[in-house]
Amino acid sequence: MVDGLARIKQDPEPHKTNKVRSVLKLLYKKRWAYYFIAPATILFCIFTVIPVIRSFILAFQEFRLMGNVWVGLDNFKYVLTDPVFHKAMRNTALYTVIMVPQGVLKALVLASILRNLPEAMQTFFRGAYYLPGVASAVVISMVWKWIYDPNFGLFNLILGKFGFGPYPWLTSPKTSLTSIMLMGILTAPGYYIILYLAAMKKIPRELYEVADIDGATPFSKWWNVTLPLLKPTTLYITITSIIGSFQIFTSAYVMTQGGPGYSTMTVVYLIYNTAFRDFEFGLASAQAIVLAAIIVFISIFNFRAFSTDVQY
């Protein structure tokens, strides 16, 4: 009894100790697995986790060459009251609202059309649609900048033949953001088409056969069978498109530098300017955190609204 009491005194939380011991035992038992994931984890920590933590800390500081200064919530206060950030957020949101639905719809329609083509044709179109995705966004933006050029641009050249124009595609605040969106609209979403095609191939044929027996029309089959069963893929594509759209940068940087005025200023371009032109890394970190919070909020909303337990 005395021994027992002494043991309790020595080890006030025996359950906790046992738990730690069992975790250590498990770690030892699976040590090879941890050895194998260690390089990737270390790299992930060095190049992702640490910079993210550092950026979070920076958001509460003012960056100075000779040492940072703590400023509390000042950076966030500035970001939330800055009209330029508001404008950039409005532009980015408008871009997302237009580009995401049309992108998802375009990928879905094109994949649905391709699916009914012979295999060789499918392969050809998959390659054709995917190929532009391999090219650098900078190169694509530069090509489009030339297409929109007020002096030698392809669009104004063609329209000029019919007596129209020249139009200030990128040089007027009224048309600049629309022109950037038009570039996205006229570009095929090759990656998403491939995702949809792969998802469509996974849908069991029996479901279509049953629909045939019921006398369903092709549109009815697409609407009632294909579309619902593509919901997980649509959710994935929607969320990744939203994230991508919120991070729009290259076209604004290469084609318009956010102008004229602030008409094509996007949040990520503003963050870039704040950080790498103005060297206000603290403010840029606060802007990035606000953007990340918005993306996380929208993603959670999407998951709640569209998540499904479709199994097939």
Place this chain on the structure above:
Amino acid sequence: MRRACWMLVLVLLIGSLAVSFGSICAASKWTGTIQVWDFPRPEAAAEWELQAFKEFEELHPGVKIEYTKLTWAGGNEKLDVAVAAGQPPDICGSGLRLPYVLQGALEPIDDFLTPEDLKDFHEGSLNAVKLNGKYWGWPWYNTLYVMYLNADIFNERGVPLPKNGEWTWDEFLSAMQKLTFDRDGDGKIDVYGFGFTFQPTYLQPFGFIYAEGGRILDIDKNEFILDRPEAVDGIQRLYDMVWKHKCALPGAGGLTTTDVNNAFLNTRSIAAFVDTTGIISSFAAHNEKIEKGEIEGEKINLVTAQYPKSKSGQPIAAGPGVGSWAVFKQKDPAKREVVMELAKFITRGEGQKVVVPLIGVFPSRKSAGNVWAGDKNLEHIVPAVEYAVYPPMHPNWQKIDEKIMRELQLAILNEKTIDAALKEAKRQMERLLNY
């Protein structure tokens, strides 16, 4: 005789004292290595620099110069990192950065500027390196904007070129109106008199705003003054050229400088525009390529002019900045003196006379004389150098510039009134002016 002997002794004594004092002074001069960094210069100018360093070493036995050539691509970052790490060079060409001044990384040059120096430097050159009442770099050269005119279009329309590159605002406006025309008779304007744009870091149109005394900031009071009548008048002139007189390239506020350059050089759809003197060589190269048949097109018949003069007849000049040599903080006062001497040596008038034309710019010292005498494009620009206005020396200048330019873009595009644009610019300045 006795008196003469005493006098001789006294003279010898004073003489020997002076000699020994001189040798003491000479001996106290610092010896060692000076780290010199500079950004790339045209080949001939870079050679001149190396020769100047060699001469300085010869004049200062025991002093060695270690030269590092930075790159335009990564030079700024290298310098930033070196300063942040407390390991900057001793002296750097184009190394004057406002954050360095504020962080105490640079030496003020005031104590080393003689009254002769102060008289010799152009006022604008000195002002461009002045912050908080002190000078932070040795001005080396002035970069100026000039107006480029396509003489062929002037001839085509029978418009006389400005005599000696000088004109009044009325003469300029009248010329630009006559140079705006429908060349192919389709009812649409093909050629506009003038082309300009408001783009961050490109201050070309500001010559019109400076004309009647308009300025962006009052640096001494740390105040935004672009909304004052004399500045608004200049902005209004530019706006009117687009919307009232319709003699400037449409969409001016939204164009890039590349668009304007293309309109002048390639599509020949403008007769005049403003850019730095540095691009004269690219026009010469364009003509040479056409002559050799390397590219197709027409040679450009180029003439340069000043901005239109002010109402009082004063020449107007504006520039993107002044090239200078900045001396970084020195612990050893003796070394500081030698490094300052080196900076002064590189930027001396005699040197500028040789090197400044090699860079294609204008001297910062009057003693360099008219380095462009006899040059058909730049000789008549020289008198304006004295009046040149440069971007204000403000630590947040880059941000101030960007905000102002974006607002002016909207004003010139008629998206906002000039008044509304300037009010918004002023509001945004509040945070930036307080540093």
